[in-house]
Amino acid sequence: MKKKAVEYSITAKKQDFEIIKVHSSEDAFNFAKKFYHEDILIYESAFIILLNQANNVTGYAKISQGGISQTLVDKRIIAKYAIDAFASAVIFVHNHPSGNMKPSQEDIKLSDEIKKGLALFGIKLLDSIIISDDKYYSMLDEGVLV
Numbered sequence: 655m656k657k658k659a660v661e662y663s664i665t666a667k668k669q670d671f672e673i674i675k676v677h678s679s680e681d682a683f684n685f686a687k688k689f690y691h692e693d694i695l696i697y698e699s700a701f702i703i704l705l706n707q708a709n710n711v712t713g714y715a716k717i718s719q720g721g722i723s724q725t726l727v728d729k730r731i732i733a734k735y736a737i738d739a740f741a742s743a744v745i746f747v748h749n750h751p752s753g754n755m756k757p758s759q760e761d762i763k764l765s766d767e768i769k770k771g772l773a774l775f776g777i778k779l780l781d782s783i784i785i786s787d788d789k790y791y792s793m794l795d796e797g798v799l800v
Contacts, residue, residue: 676709676745679781679792686747686785689714694787698725700748702732704741705780713739722751727764729771736777743778744768750784755791757784757798765799 671689676682682703689701699719704712715735718725725748736744746768748761757765765782772779781794793799 671711674711676703676705676711676780679783679790679795682745682747682781682783682792683785683790685711685714686783686790689716690749690785694749694785695751695753697722698749698751700725700727700746702735703745703747704736704739705743705745706740707742709743709780712741715739724760729764729768732768733771733775733777736772737775741777743780744772745780746782747785748783750786753786753789755784755786755789757782757791757793762793762798765793769799 674681674685676685685703686701693699697720700717701714702717703714706712717731718727720726727748732744732746746765761782761784765779768782769779779799781792782799783793784791
């Protein structure tokens with residue numbers, strides 16, 4: 655019996671979001687609020703914002719959804735979306751339903767691993783942002799992501 659190969663392809667669904675240029679972490683936060691909904695205070699989830707060379711948003715992707723205090727993030731999925739979208743840069747975004755904006759050691763370690771992994775493909779991790787319904791924490795702005 656012969657095994658059959660699988661053909662993979664990029665699929666994308668257009669959304670009605672205005673393309674913006676990201677100049678700051680606040681710009682990224684305001685864009686992320688468009689795809690987080692009322693569940694932002696219920697369970698933790700992670701997304702990436704995909705950007706081109708000019709830092710214009712070209713899309714976003716949901717990476718994972720978890721429970722009230724954590725979500726499992728597979729770095730290979732982040733790399734796949736970034737490569738498939740021909741992204742020059744990525745901003746990693748996840749929420750803390752508790753409202754505590756301080757990153758955990760796991761948050762910091764994950765962001766560093768994402769940055770190193772994407773760098774292998776020439777893709778920059780511009781920032782790692784923790785959000786709540788009305789505030790955010792930028793690891794870049796706070797000097798945590800170097």
